Amino acid sequence: MKPYFVLIFLLISLITYGQQQQIDFDSLVSARQKESIGKPFPLFKALLHNKTFTNQDITGKVVFINFWFANCPPCIAELDALNELYKKLKTNKQFEFVSFTYESPKTIQVLAKKYHMQYKIMSVTQQECYRLNQNNAFPTSIVLDKNGMIQFISFGGKTDKAAAKKMVLTEYYQQVLKQL
Incomplete structure (x- = not known):
């Protein structure tokens, strides 16, 4: 019977300690x-297109760079909004x-046609993407600013298209305009 009390005491101690040591994910992302x-x-x-880029x-340009892959729901959710962002700025x-x-x-090629992606899309290895x-x-x-320096970075995303659109067309768009 005594080993059960010890086990229960350890479990309660671990749970209590774990609650006191909660990770602040927003702070980690911000860092x-x-x-x-x-x-x-x-x-x-x-x-x-068979040319090295x-x-x-x-x-010398302000650059918006997006990383994605096909089986990523937040990546796909933001494609329409990314197309809008591109259309707003493509003549600049x-x-x-x-x-x-x-x-x-x-x-x-298949996805660009399906989602009407008109911007430059380059295939690199998974390791290179990371x-x-x-x-x-x-x-x-x-x-990136005109000197190639990172001025803004955001990762992860929304799976809801409306929320993704709001993020892209407000936050990302404003970050680009700030550098232009």
Whole structure:
């Protein structure tokens, strides 16, 4: 009988300790975001329509970068809003919209047609996607200033299309405008 009391005492102690040591996830996310702000976007090389695309191709422009993959519900939920963001800014010569995914070029072609994606989408390896998005969750959205420095980063997203649209067309759009 005594071992049961000890076991119950240990369980109660662990539960009580766990409640006192709750993790503040918002603070963790904020800290990860702050780590990236002001740092240069990593060097990259990717193929875009059989042509090499690198950091040199976006130098001197404000750049919105989005990382996604097909089986990511929040990634798919924000595609319509990302299309709207692109349409609002595509005529601005100081702006570039770039998207990275580890989907195959064939899958990209199918999804780009299905979701009317008109911006640049580059296929890189999964490892490269994570390296470029700072090992964050998907989707990840980044805004670079004209010097290639990260000025904004957001990761994770909403699965509800209306909530995703609000986030993209208010928060992300405003971050781009701030750099233009």
